[in-house]
Amino acid sequence: MASLRKIFKTSIFIAEDDPDFLRMLKQLFARGIENYKLSTFTSVDDMYKYVLRRSSGMGRTVLILPISAHLVETNNVFDTIEAFRKELRNVHVVLLNNPGEFEQKELERYHVEYLVDDIITKNNFARLRIQNAIRRIVSRDDFVIRRKLLYASGATATFFFLITLLLLFV
Numbered sequence: 617m618a619s620l621r622k623i624f625k626t627s628i629f630i631a632e633d634d635p636d637f638l639r640m641l642k643q644l645f646a647r648g649i650e651n652y653k654l655s656t657f658t659s660v661d662d663m664y665k666y667v668l669r670r671s672s673g674m675g676r677t678v679l680i681l682p683i684s685a686h687l688v689e690t691n692n693v694f695d696t697i698e699a700f701r702k703e704l705r706n707v708h709v710v711l712l713n714n715p716g717e718f719e720q721k722e723l724e725r726y727h728v729e730y731l732v733d734d735i736i737t738k739n740n741f742a743r744l745r746i747q748n749a750i751r752r753i754v755s756r757d758d759f760v761i762r763r764k765l766l767y768a769s770g771a772t773a774t775f776f777f778l779i780t781l782l783l784l785f786v
Contacts, residue, residue: 625675626653627654627655627677628654628677629655629656629678630655631656631658631659631660631681631682631685632657632658633659640743641656641746644743644746644747661688664696676753677706677707678708678753679700679709679710680712681693681696681709681710681711683711683713684713693711694731698731701731706757710746710749711736712735713737714738715739733753
């Protein structure tokens, strides 16, 4: 498990214009025992430019975006998420919203369950919910990778077993 996390590094990108909330998130990840690569930005455009320069094929990316933020060339946050998904392979999105900022009709219109892993309301418990959401994302991805590795090792063992049986009877 530990070696799997070293291979599949998690990068967390946070775009937040509230300096107090951003400071609180930085402290949260600094105190955590997990080894995440953390990058913070004051705008989504800066984050997008950085991701375009840095984009590598391997790794897991978690984007923490405010629900009101979007790129200059997009109309809303969902178009922004789709732009990030075009550039990155394994991307997960956590949206932050203030109470009453987002309407239910927008949720239905964009099929949020396919684009977003979690929507968290900014309140006193937001930092704990963000931490739990990221841990859930990491453990779910690690489970998928372990399952694929298990299938590959089973197929390899079966192949060698069949070759051994074939050579035994020849």
